[in-house]
Amino acid sequence: MAKILTAQTQYFTFDKLVLESKQELKNVTVAYETYGNLNAAKTNAILIAHAFSGDAHAAGFHAGDDKPGWWDSMIGSAKAFDTDKYFVICSNVLGGCAGSTGPSSINPDTNKPYALDFPVITVADMVSAQKKLIDFLGIKKLLSVAGGSMGGMQVLQWAVAYPESLYSVIPIATTMKHSPQQIAFNEVARQSIMADVEWNKGDYYGAKHQPYRGLAVARMIGHITYMSDKSMEEKFSRNRKTASNSSGADFAADFEVEGYLQYRGDSFTKRFDANSYLYITKAMDLFDVSGYKHVAKNKDLKFLVISFASDWLYPSYQSENTVKQLKLKGYNTTYIEIKSTYGHDAFLLEVEGETKLIKHFLNKVSKEI
Amino acid sequence: MSETISEHIEYTKIASVIKPDSKILDLGCGGGELMNYLIKTKNVNAQGVEIDENAIYSCVEKGLTVFHSDMEGAIEAYPDKSFDYVILYNSIQQIQKADTFIEECFRLADKIILGFPNFAYYSARRDLFLGRSPVTKNLPYQWYNTPNLRFLSIQDFKRFCESKNYKILNEFFFTSNKSVNFLPNFFAQTAVFVISK
Numbered sequence: 001m002a003k004i005l006t007a008q009t010q011y012f013t014f015d016k017l018v019l020e021s022k023q024e025l026k027n028v029t030v031a032y033e034t035y036g037n038l039n040a041a042k043t044n045a046i047l048i049a050h051a052f053s054g055d056a057h058a059a060g061f062h063a064g065d066d067k068p069g070w071w072d073s074m075i076g077s078a079k080a081f082d083t084d085k086y087f088v089i090c091s092n093v094l095g096g097c098a099g100s101t102g103p104s105s106i107n108p109d110t111n112k113p114y115a116l117d118f119p120v121i122t123v124a125d126m127v128s129a130q131k132k133l134i135d136f137l138g139i140k141k142l143l144s145v146a147g148g149s150m151g152g153m154q155v156l157q158w159a160v161a162y163p164e165s166l167y168s169v170i171p172i173a174t175t176m177k178h179s180p181q182q183i184a185f186n187e188v189a190r191q192s193i194m195a196d197v198e199w200n201k202g203d204y205y206g207a208k209h210q211p212y213r214g215l216a217v218a219r220m221i222g223h224i225t226y227m228s229d230k231s232m233e234e235k236f237s238r239n240r241k242t243a244s245n246s247s248g249a250d251f252a253a254d255f256e257v258e259g260y261l262q263y264r265g266d267s268f269t270k271r272f273d274a275n276s277y278l279y280i281t282k283a284m285d286l287f288d289v290s291g292y293k294h295v296a297k298n299k300d301l302k303f304l305v306i307s308f309a310s311d312w313l314y315p316s317y318q319s320e321n322t323v324k325q326l327k328l329k330g331y332n333t334t335y336i337e338i339k340s341t342y343g344h345d346a347f348l349l350e351v352e353g354e355t356k357l358i359k360h361f362l363n364k365v366s367k368e369i
Numbered sequence: 370m371s372e373t374i375s376e377h378i379e380y381t382k383i384a385s386v387i388k389p390d391s392k393i394l395d396l397g398c399g400g401g402e403l404m405n406y407l408i409k410t411k412n413v414n415a416q417g418v419e420i421d422e423n424a425i426y427s428c429v430e431k432g433l434t435v436f437h438s439d440m441e442g443a444i445e446a447y448p449d450k451s452f453d454y455v456i457l458y459n460s461i462q463q464i465q466k467a468d469t470f471i472e473e474c475f476r477l478a479d480k481i482i483l484g485f486p487n488f489a490y491y492s493a494r495r496d497l498f499l500g501r502s503p504v505t506k507n508l509p510y511q512w513y514n515t516p517n518l519r520f521l522s523i524q525d526f527k528r529f530c531e532s533k534n535y536k537i538l539n540e541f542f543f544t545s546n547k548s549v550n551f552l553p554n555f556f557a558q559t560a561v562f563v564i565s566k
């Protein structure tokens with residue numbers, strides 16, 4: 001019987017961060033959680049980078065919660081990221097709305113929420129905030145940085161920016177840069193938020209109404225891109241909602257898939273900030289570590305690149321391009337495309353395959369330290 | 370049991386020609402048994418390419434570096450002379466354009482170690498003589514499920530090397546669990562060649 005992790009979010013604050021844009025962000029807070037214990041030599045730390053809408057709560061249960069962290073299936077005792085062996089850290093990204101400084105945080109210059117006064121942030125900025133946290137925790141070199149989707153982008157950015165501070169990296173279902181299609185989906189989502197009258201040019205904090213409709217629609221678009229044609233067929237088919245025998249004239253949710261998207265959209269508005277959505281998706285679109293100049297200088301760095309066969313949001317060819325660049329530079333790179341029908345969501349669901357790979361990979365990396 | 374031993378003999382011969390600490394690309398590496406053997410005995414720096422997903426898991430379990438890809442798609446990204454040896458062990462018969470592929474492998478390494486089942490093995494000849502497609506221990510497939518596109522003999526391969534001006538540096542022939550030196554094209558089930566340009 002595996003131990004049940006109890007988790008608690010912690011906060012690390014530092015006085016300023018110089019952003020990629022050269023702008024300075026003052027009074028920066030990074031929300032984070034840790035699982036397992038740091039060994040005396042501080043060589044067993046793994047940073048988990050979360051995807052777009054994730055947070056620092058990656059594993060275990062918060063007191064009173066009935067749902068565990070977002071990657072609990074992978075992080076814990078005897079799991080892929082084995083907390084009996086490793087010290088696992090996960091932090092909420094800069095620009096987010098789950099404890100780290102973002103557009104909904106108080107601007108120390110005005111004592112009001114930043115809203116659109118929040119500076120443009122990049123994936124590199126998210127990673128430099130993480131680096132500050134790692135330094136604060138006294139860790140010189142991470143055993144690994146792992147993450148899927150936008151988490152994978154942070155992983156690649158770590159390899160580019162701090163190769164000497166890493167033994168290995170695990171980018172999952174990700175890319176070195178967004179394709180026009182990926183930018184297009186994000187743009188539709190942003191437009192839907194900005195088209196909501198309650199958005200009010202980003203100035204809605206404390207207002208009576210919030211831009212929930214726009215944010216919900218943005219999330220619905222996201223959800224469609226996370227699934228696959230096949231997984232939607234399996235999950236919903238053309239099934240009607242039990243209460244629905246309408247002719248469709250009222251444009252209510254007749255099909256189960258409609259109800260599902262509406263539910264996911266609405267529940268998202270309870271936990272996510274519309275401006276964070278704008279800032280973070282923009283950071284993803286601006287991200288580009290393709291090209292020679294960006295590949296890490298630490299030749300001992302080991303890569304485990306994972307993609308999924310039915311992922312059409314971050315298709316395998318993008319991971320293969322990453323792998324090609326790494327091969328050209330002679331890096332120790334293992335690549336696998338896991339057969340899956342779950343689409344992009346596979347990185348959260350294909351636990352068995354990922355566990356097999358990550359467990360052995362980390363085992364090998366730790367042995368070689 | 371005998372298969373493991375026979376593989377072991379082939380591995381020993383392959384290892385005997387490989388310089389310690391060299392860089393190796395194993396194309397069609399399967400579960401990584403040969404790479405693992407060469408790493409353990411010769412301390413080589415090896416990476417593999419394999420199309421089968423389950424074989425990839427076996428490789429990662431052994432701590433090996435491996436790319437999930439078909440062989441043709443995998444080799445284009447490597448810079449010239451990235452390796453000391455390219456190994457094509459029981460995989461050349463699955464390549465669409467074997468001649469251009471071998472030429473491309475020479476872009477990556479000066480030496481190619483190539484092993485394949487001998488289609489002119491006597492029991493294969495007997496099968497053909499009796500009017501059926503050969504099914505032997507080293508060609509275990511039926512016509513409808515074989516991954517093999519090419520059916521070559523030891524003689525075919527030697528002629529191929531001659532026509533391309535490839536030098537044969539070493540040649541090893543095997544049947545079951547032992548080496549074959551007498552009439553290998555008739556008695557050997559498997560051949561391993563080391564070639565250079």
